[in-house]
Amino acid sequence: MTHVQESTKTSVPESTGTGVRGSTLLRHLAVGVVAVVVVLLLSTVLDPYRNLQLTNVAYLVCAAAGLSVLTGLSGQISLGQGALMAVGAYVTALLLQDGGWPLPLVLIIAVVVTALVGVLVGAAAARLRGPYLAGATLAFAIGLPALADYRGLASTLGGQNGLVVLSPAPPEWLAEVSFDRWQLGISTIAAAITLVLLGNLVHSRFGRCWRAVRDDEVAAQLAGLPVARLQIVAFVVSAACAGLGGALLAFVNGLAAPGAFPLTLSLQLLAAVVLGGLGTLPGAVYGSFLLVFLPTWSASLATRLDLSRDIYANLPLAVYGAVLVLVMLAFPSGVQGGISRLIRRIR
Amino acid sequence: MLRFLNLTLGGIGTGVVYAAVALALVLIWRSTRIVNFAQGGMMMISTFVAWSVIDWTGSYWLGLAAALFAGLILGAVVERLVIRPVENAPPLNAVIVTLGLLVFLQAMAGMIWGGEPRSFPPAFGIVGFKLGDTRLLFSPSDLFAVLAVMVVMVLLGLVFQRTAIGLQMRAAAFAPEIARVLGVRVGRTLTLGWALAAVVGALAGVLVAPGSFVSPNAFDAILVFGFTAAVLGGLDSPAGAVVGGLILGLLLSYLAGYAGSDVVTLGALAILVSVLLIRPNGLFAGSRGRQI
Numbered sequence: 001m002t003h004v005q006e007s008t009k010t011s012v013p014e015s016t017g018t019g020v021r022g023s024t025l026l027r028h029l030a031v032g033v034v035a036v037v038v039v040l041l042l043s044t045v046l047d048p049y050r051n052l053q054l055t056n057v058a059y060l061v062c063a064a065a066g067l068s069v070l071t072g073l074s075g076q077i078s079l080g081q082g083a084l085m086a087v088g089a090y091v092t093a094l095l096l097q098d099g100g101w102p103l104p105l106v107l108i109i110a111v112v113v114t115a116l117v118g119v120l121v122g123a124a125a126a127r128l129r130g131p132y133l134a135g136a137t138l139a140f141a142i143g144l145p146a147l148a149d150y151r152g153l154a155s156t157l158g159g160q161n162g163l164v165v166l167s168p169a170p171p172e173w174l175a176e177v178s179f180d181r182w183q184l185g186i187s188t189i190a191a192a193i194t195l196v197l198l199g200n201l202v203h204s205r206f207g208r209c210w211r212a213v214r215d216d217e218v219a220a221q222l223a224g225l226p227v228a229r230l231q232i233v234a235f236v237v238s239a240a241c242a243g244l245g246g247a248l249l250a251f252v253n254g255l256a257a258p259g260a261f262p263l264t265l266s267l268q269l270l271a272a273v274v275l276g277g278l279g280t281l282p283g284a285v286y287g288s289f290l291l292v293f294l295p296t297w298s299a300s301l302a303t304r305l306d307l308s309r310d311i312y313a314n315l316p317l318a319v320y321g322a323v324l325v326l327v328m329l330a331f332p333s334g335v336q337g338g339i340s341r342l343i344r345r346i347r
Numbered sequence: 348m349l350r351f352l353n354l355t356l357g358g359i360g361t362g363v364v365y366a367a368v369a370l371a372l373v374l375i376w377r378s379t380r381i382v383n384f385a386q387g388g389m390m391m392i393s394t395f396v397a398w399s400v401i402d403w404t405g406s407y408w409l410g411l412a413a414a415l416f417a418g419l420i421l422g423a424v425v426e427r428l429v430i431r432p433v434e435n436a437p438p439l440n441a442v443i444v445t446l447g448l449l450v451f452l453q454a455m456a457g458m459i460w461g462g463e464p465r466s467f468p469p470a471f472g473i474v475g476f477k478l479g480d481t482r483l484l485f486s487p488s489d490l491f492a493v494l495a496v497m498v499v500m501v502l503l504g505l506v507f508q509r510t511a512i513g514l515q516m517r518a519a520a521f522a523p524e525i526a527r528v529l530g531v532r533v534g535r536t537l538t539l540g541w542a543l544a545a546v547v548g549a550l551a552g553v554l555v556a557p558g559s560f561v562s563p564n565a566f567d568a569i570l571v572f573g574f575t576a577a578v579l580g581g582l583d584s585p586a587g588a589v590v591g592g593l594i595l596g597l598l599l600s601y602l603a604g605y606a607g608s609d610v611v612t613l614g615a616l617a618i619l620v621s622v623l624l625i626r627p628n629g630l631f632a633g634s635r636g637r638q639i
Contacts, residue, residue, distance in 0.1 A: 071439070130438035134384065134446070135575075138574070139619050139620075142571050142612050151609065263564070310461045316454075318454035318458070321453075324443055324446060324447025328440050
């Protein structure tokens, strides 16, 4: 129905040729493995604070990439990604409370549960368009965190204070690895797996069908595509990504609380993918870097210019807002769209 | 019985505010086919302006006037600067722009007024009227809110139905091309429409502020309630928005009274989703063909 980008097709590399370049899966796997190795090597020289920042980037990448695929490819907007992250975080917190569960299994269960919530939301969302969908997911983002306070659930979910997450320590054969590097490793591997899987999905039948639905829903329906089912699948995929992001957030920060998932989080994710370029996975990565490093830059700028706390605490938000407005007005294909255009011109 | 009466009165008191927010959204939707998600932010800014004026002068009425004036200017500026370029773009672009504006306005308010919630004075007393020897949960301030919103609605109705500019605004919304050919300055009427909608939003902000405090994101939930009310009434009809606001106010008041106030936002979500799925054109809409 709607397409925000000028053209997505041009940003998709042609998958012709031979060898590694020929197989999309192999190429993406290779890039993913290299990226993980580079980050893990980097983590040995960076200080713990930088490692924590990279860890934050990694879990935001999971959620942002899912949103980028949903909005950029399937043409559905969701302001509920923050609330879906909360679902993943709370599932993780509840499972880790008992202890004994292996971390990968916990993460997988968190993803599955969030995906199931995504089925519910997606089934409703598939019947809504544009502003209606935005409004409904907005209500979801504001309504869901309030559940933590609900009388029947407050004792399980910990109310406003949330749940403390007992982050599992690294296994014995990794005993000499510091905790921040262990968290970074897990988060990076999870983000890489997410990106590789999404990358393949984008190039698959599903990706092509989503683009067809986004560009012209009626034409897609006439061509025999099951529009509603495709939109639900897109929602479930993005919910699963958000669930993984939330699960990692809980694992890294050691806390799952309603205050960690305000509406602003959902809007920040949207700003990240809009800036990076809707529908592009590298764009989701730049956007997530911006979300993590902008507050740091703004704080250091503020100390240099001697600004008050109110100013620098809100500076990142002002930038996200301005980014959303200006990118939409001036260059709707985002940073990645600009880079793709530049590469094409050089070629 | 008294409890039911109190919940009903409380529902009407909050319902008129939701109706005003819904009306602001509907006015903009009718003229530009955009749902103004920045409405919550614009309300919040004009309410903060009122708070500052009341803080300096001590006069509630000067504050209210300042809020309405701030809303008027803000609505016009927003339309000219950021909405005009996306008016004919795909709907998703406008959604993202208004959301960006919401975030931007919240950040600006945080920079100017800080993040801590400020208490806002009510217009009149907040002690309920007496019925016999029981106190009702309906105070002079609630009565003022109901009357103020009703006056605004009547005034808006008069402007739209009885004045030349109102006729031009309806024409511009109904058929912009033909209106333009007939000499209506369509761009100018759209700016005016946004300004009027922002004034209604500003009024709603000042009326709701005493109960909810004022802070940069205090009105997020009010925006959701206003959107729900507008959808209940069908997004296209100002009268529907008013009725939708009252229905929503009553439903949420009963929900809060009988099931607990924690579930109010979830209740609004449930109402919104069921209306969207069952009667997407609102409770009062006739059937309409699907446009291809």
